[in-house]
Amino acid sequence: MTTLVCSLLLVLGAEAFDTEFQAASAAYNSGNYADAVAGYERLVASGAVNPAVFYDLGNAYYKSGRIGPAIANYERALAIRPGMVEAEHNLSKVLSETKNNMAKPLRPAWQQMLLFWDSGLTYSVSRLLALASWLGLWGLLGLQLVHRVPNWRTLAVLLLGVAMLSGLSAWCKAHPLLLAVGAEESATVRYGTSDADEERFELAAGDRVAVDERAGGWLRVRSVDGVRGWVREDQVCLVGPPYTAAPPVAAQGK
Known part of the structure; x- marks a missing residue:
């Protein structure tokens, strides 16, 4: 019975997601961008962590x-799907329209040095690679106990x-650098x-800071150049997680 209930809830949840997503997409395609933003934001608020939703929400905000x-x-x-071509293209386009075209702050130098190779990997792939390597290591050590393996120390x-x-x-x-983006024309x-x-x-619209x-x-x-200061939270968008909605325009310039 419990399995049946869980399955039913999953089906209903998927149907609700599809309905909301299609409604938001229809609003976008008809040029009703405010309703599209509201629809996609409802999906995010409901817990949808989906690169397609964030991409479409970005398009709706841009329009x-x-x-x-x-x-x-x-x-x-x-962040969820590294190398997503459409998002990379649109991000580059919109950044070129910002006032400062400020570069994004990088992760700490030690991470850049040790993890220069992982930019195209997702969390799931990195975790799977770590698990497979550990299992391979213990398998190698176990095999060495019963059968001599050439160069086993090097392999280990x-x-x-x-x-x-x-x-x-x-x-x-799993613990990414938290980014904030200037939400409106200017934030001090x-x-x-x-x-x-x-x-x-001054933080202009689209400027990214850690x-x-x-x-x-x-x-x-x-x-990006290491200058630090304090800004009101209602003047920026947090990239997340958590994935909070952008502050309304009325919240700016209090």
């Missing part, structure tokens, strides 16, 4: 004239290295968490 949320959603799609070291690096890759992909990054604090730099800390509705952010 609505909001390049910041568009960029954030293209980044989401690419190679398997151990692959297992450790792919495991590190999986961990880093300040030295502290008050609108009275001195301005540090998030180091969250405190009381403010984010401590870092630009």
